[in-house]
Amino acid sequence: MLFYIVKNNPFKLKFSAAVFLLLFLTTPHVYSAVQIVSGSEMELFSIHGKKVGALKYESSVNLYKALEKHQQGVYLLKYTDALDQKKKIKTIVFLRGYRLMVYDLPSEIDIFASNQVPALAVTFPAANAIISNSVLNIKGTAADYENALDKVYLMIGESNLAPIKAGANWETNLVLANGLYNISAWAADLHGKTSPVINITNVRISAVLPMPTNYIYVSLSGSDNNEGSKTAPLYNINTAVERTISGTKSIIRAGQGEYLPGAGLNSSSYGVQIYNKSYIDISGGWDDNFSGQTGQTYLNGNAQVGLFNITNSAWVSISNIKIYNSPYRGLYLRQSTNCTVNVNIFNSTGGLSCSGSRDIKIYGNYYSNQGLTYSGGGIYIYESDTIIVKANIYNNICRTGGGIYAQGCINGEIDSAVYNNTVTNSGGGIYSWCITNFIIKNIISNNISSNDYGGIYLYRGANNTFSAVVSHNQSLDYGGGVYLSYGENNIINGALCNNYCSNRGGGLYSSYEQNITVNAVISNNTSGSGGGAYLYKTTNAVINNDVFGNSASFTGGVYFSYGEGNIINGKIYNNLASNSSGGLYIQNENNITVNSVVSNNVSSNNAGGISIFFTTNAVINGDICNNISSNSSGGLSISSGKNITVNSAICNNISSNYSGGLRISSGKNITV
Incomplete structure (x- = not known):
């Protein structure tokens, strides 16, 4: 039994099991033969080192009683001798009904020297x-x-x-x-x-602690010499901001009427300056008695001053105020956090600007702003984090991003109606550059670009989701509906319909994108090439929904060019091309899979259904039926392809000059 104890002891014993056994057998003492001084403080441990008790030694009787609570076996006794104050260790063999047998351990044995720590x-x-x-x-x-x-x-x-x-x-x-x-x-x-x-x-x-509330009232009939109460209101909104007290929540109520520079507003730079402030709530529309918001509060910049400048501030709220006639943007948010804006900004050089800020909520209406040298006619967002925009943004005119311009932003949601905006350069509806983790939804429609990107433009974006209806947008070059470039892991839901561009990608244009997923219906779009969609040097794109009713000079449905690993699953039907393929045009692609039913497409030149040129490793699985071409194969045309497998039923296709169903002019390893 003792050999087992030694073998399984977790402590570092500095001698062999045989030596310990010899000690145990040759040096036994009855308990009374061991000199332990009465009053010694003792601790009892199991052979595994777990403390099982403690006592002050009086006699063998109280030690025996302390052990009676436990099982028979071997225990370790660690104590401080009451006489010489030295720490000592002994081994006890406890057999119920017998005397205690106590054994000395050599002093060089450290039974509590385990390497294990908690x-x-x-x-x-x-x-x-x-x-x-x-x-x-x-x-x-x-x-x-x-x-x-x-x-x-x-x-x-x-x-x-x-x-x-x-x-x-x-x-x-x-x-x-x-x-x-x-x-x-x-x-x-x-x-x-x-x-x-x-x-x-x-x-x-960062606990939101209860804080005192300070009410400040402003009226065009007030005076800045007043105390700012209901019955003695201030005159200038900016004076009210200056009267706010740190550590309190200040609620500023502005009375109805039109505030002008020098008449309720500052007359230089900005009408209202909020700098390095926190917990300020400014609301307008209050009646003369400040009993209800039944009127309108207008801030008129008079083409002289900006209206709101909020800088280095937190927990600021602006609501129920109409801002117009600013020579700059109507409202600026700079390096601020946890701010909420719910205003109307119109007839100004620009709407709202948010830069270097975090946790911002933007509501209201932003319309009829015109700044031909500006970006973001309605809303401009730059290098900001966690931005929510739920607004109506319309009838704005500017250089880039007619409705919204967003650059260098992460974690946002744009749930807005963005419509009837016009740009002289690019991005009629939304122009976005390097944004990540955004959700864009609602309606993007009737926006016009004099250059590229009629509806939405996204450059170097990642992990964004578009769930908007993108419709009736126009671009004079690429991307009538949505334009994606150099991004990754973006998802397009919703619908891309009735968009127009004169060059490539009526509904969607993608270049150098990776891992794009298109779940949107693509319908009734028009362009020069790729009426529904044009994918150029795009990798691992998946188109899951139907593409129909689109038209173009070159390829009515979807045009694939120089991409790799692309898949199309939705139905391709009722598309029209005056040249090139009616349904799908696949050129210089590698590893492309077509799982679509391709039907009822029309082309005046190439195949009515699918045309494949200089493509390697293509698999065509969907049926190809009821397509028409006046100059090439009605169904499927393959030229200079390699490793192409066709698992399709090809039926009821019509051609005026060539085979109605299938035409293979050249290629290697083609299986039909």
Whole structure:
């Protein structure tokens, strides 16, 4: 039995099992023969090192009684001798009903020298967490090889907290003021061994705490010498902003009427300046008694000043105010956070500008703004994070991005009606550059570009989803509906219909895109090439929905060129081309798969259904039926292709000059 104990002991014993056995058998003592001084403080441990009890030694009787609570076996006795204050260790064999047998251990044996230390994990909070509560719940797990966990220790910054009783799961709650904290945690066992320290850095407590509210009233019949109360309102909105008090929520109520530079507004730079402020709510339309919002509040820049400039501020709200006649944009948000704007901006050089800001919500109407040298006639967004736009944006005229211009932004949602906007350059509806994780939905329609990109333009965008109805947009060059370039992992839902461009891609134009998914219906679009869609050097595109009713000079349905790994699954039907293929034109593609039924398409020159040129590794699975061509094959034409497999039923196709169903002029490894 003793050999088993030695063999399975988790501690570092500095002698062999045979030596220990020899000691055990040759040096036994009855308990009374071992000199233990009365009053010695004792701790009892199992042979595996788990503490099982503690007592002050009086006699063998109370030691025996302490062991009676436990199973028979071998125990370790660790105590401080009351006489010489030295720490000593003995082994006890406890047999119920017999005397205790106690054995000395050589002093060089360190039975508590295990390499194993406790393990600790902090499951909450994580580093860089933002806690919107003043109570911080810290929790985690702990474990110990010897089942001898004792305490979990915490530090907040340089301050030690009271230890927590350790367990497999542990937690504690702390009440903290708003601020940034670093947390350190470690566990200790009964032997004094500790776990590695876990450091959780940059935990921000950002609780929205109750704060006093300060009401300030403004009226065109007021005076800036007044106190700003209901009965003694101020005259200038900017004066009200200056009267706000740090640490309070200031609610500014502007009375009805028209505010002008020098008459309720500042007369230089900006009518209202909000700089380095927080928790300000400005609302307009209040009646003369400030009892209800029954009127209209107009801010007229008089072609002299901008109207709102919000800079380095937080938790600012502007609502129920009409802004117009600004020589600049009507409202600027710069380096600000958690702001909400719900206004109308019209008849100004530009609408709203948001730059370097975060957590911004934009509502209202932005219309009839004209700034021919500006980008973003309605709304301009630059290098901002977490932006929500739910607005009506229409009848704006500018250089680029008639409705919205967005650049360098992440995490946003544009749920807006963007229509009837015009640009002299590119992007009639929405012009976006390097945006990531955006959702664009609602309606994008009747926008006009004098150059490229009638509806939506996205350059170097990633992980964006378009779920809008994109219709009746016009471009004089590429991309009547949607234009994508050099992006990846973008998804197009909704519908692309009735768009026009004079060159490529009536509904959709894609160049150098990767991993694009098109779930939108593509219908009734018109262009010079690729009436429905034109995909150039696009990789791993998947078109899942139907393409129908589109027309072009070259390829009415979808034009694929120099791409790789593309797949089309939707039906291709009722498309028209005066030249090239009616349904699909596939040129210099590699690894393309067509799972579409291609039917009722018409071409005056190439194949009515599908034309394949200089393409390698193509698989055609869908049926090809009822297509018409006046000059080439009615159904399918293959020229200079390689490794092409056709698994289709080819039927009821008509051609005036060549085979009605299939024409193969050249190629290698073609299987039909």
